[in-house]
Amino acid sequence: MRVENRLSQIRKSRGVTATELSRRVEVSRQTIYAIEAGTYVPNTELALNLARELEVTVDELFSLAGAAPKSPETFAAEVLSATSVSKGQPMRICQVGTRWVSVPVSATPYYLPEADGIVKAPAKSAAKADLLVFEKQEASQKRLILAGCDPATGLLSRMVERISGVEIVSAPASSKLALTWLTEGKVHIAGSHLEDAKSGEFNLPFLRNEYPNEDFLVVTFARWEEGLVVASGNPKNINRIDDLARKNVKFINREPGSGSRGLLEQLLEKAGIPQAKVRGFDRIAYGHLAAAYCVLSLDADVCLATRSAAQTFGLDFIPLHSERYDLVMRRRTGELPAVKAFLDVLQRATLRRKLEVLAGYDTTETGALVA
Incomplete structure (x- = not known):
């Protein structure tokens, strides 16, 4: 043959x-x-x-030549998820270097999610799973994994795919988890908005302290406002961080390691409010949109998230803090053609206009190299 x-x-x-x-x-x-x-x-x-x-x-x-078409293939892959996966859960897969990683996808109302396969069986370790996939080789071509918590990176991802054909697989993660995955070689790019309390600088002090031997390329995505997200009309008149201590206010928090969780803890400490006084401090939503949706669905009265999350669901927003969200990668990763195409889109005026109008972001520094 x-x-x-x-x-x-x-x-x-x-x-x-x-x-x-x-x-x-x-x-x-x-x-x-x-x-x-x-x-x-x-x-x-x-x-x-x-x-x-x-x-x-x-x-x-x-x-x-002439070989029979391949049946769905079973193979083990690492799982990028803050929570455990279940049998039958749809997954996207991507090759990062020589390792295969997978990312859970969630369905939206009325439509099945786009996926490469499903979980055949969770492994003993929550970080791995046996997958049943349809076409493994397609996932090895022109596909990047971007981990982080900024929902507006979806605008960037769709534009990158339309212009260059490079597909972006988003892996929801807190800033610290995204950077951990990056240093473990599980993702190509990690998003982060970790602020150094002493200097007020974002991301660079954390990277220097935690990963002194790594050679990172750090590019700014945008500046955003983070603040209190409340129901439309602000029925409980929540305007300051002090209001989180009121007994009639139900809060939804973010996971440890997220920039939002770190900001909340700083604000509470500055205001002299014990964490135990915040009703719902231990309740967790994974991501800005997930937290804002809890407010929309009346599962919480308030959360700490970005203006873009509030705008997405038509909620009110009380700004508290300006933050810089950076995209971090290993310097050698920045030389990959697919990553160069990704970074080129950051320089486009069309992307900046969308981020300004749809997300309310400050794009003055978008695409700027900070390290």
């Missing part, structure tokens, strides 16, 4: 020229072209080298 290959398609999707690939695997450029044309079948060593350089499996590069 004739050997078919997807070398040309995968190479081009990675933004790698034939000359560059030939240099990496130490063969001539003509050899690469011959393999792509199907006139030369590489030996095992060359096939393995090609797969390694393009970060795919040999099976994804080469197959036998």
Whole structure:
């Protein structure tokens, strides 16, 4: 049976020229072209080298012509989630370096979520699961994982996909969790808005203190306002952080490690309010939109979130603090063609206008390199 290959398609999707690939695997450029044309079948060593350089499996590069279509494949992947996953849960998958990671997706009313497969069985460790996926090789091409808590990065993700074809898989996470995943090699980009209480600087002091040996590239996404999100019309007249201590006010908090949780704790300490006095301090919502939705559904009277979260659900917003949200990645990751396409979109005026109008963000520093 004739050997078919997807070398040309995968190479081009990675933004790698034939000359560059030939240099990496130490063969001539003509050899690469011959393999792509199907006139030369590489030996095992060359096939393995090609797969390694393009970060795919040999099976994804080469197959036998006439082979039966693949059935859904089962394989183990790491799970990026602040909560445990369940059997049958839809998942997106992505290859980060040589490891496979998966991200749970949630359904919106009336529509099944877009997914690559489902959880076949949760593993003993909450950080892993056995997945049943439809087309594994598609997830290895032009796809990036972005972890963080800013819902407005969805505007950026959709524009990146429309302009460059690079697909962004969003992994909801607190700032500290997103950075942990980044340093563990599980995501390409992490979003963060961690403020240093002493200097008032965002993200850089935390990165220097926690990860002194890492070489990070830090780019500003936008500045936002964070504050109290309350029901439309503010029926309980909640205007200050002190109001959270009132007995008739029910609060919904964010998870430990999030920038919002850190801000709340700073504000309470400054106001001299014990955490135990806040009704609902131990109740957790994962993400700005999730917290704001609790207010919309009357599960809480107030939360601490961004103006964009309040605007999304038509809620009232009382600003308390301005914050800078940065996108953090390893410097070598910034050299990937897909990441360069991602960063190029940050410079577009169309994106900035959308962030200003739809999210209420200050985009003066959007796209600025801060480290």
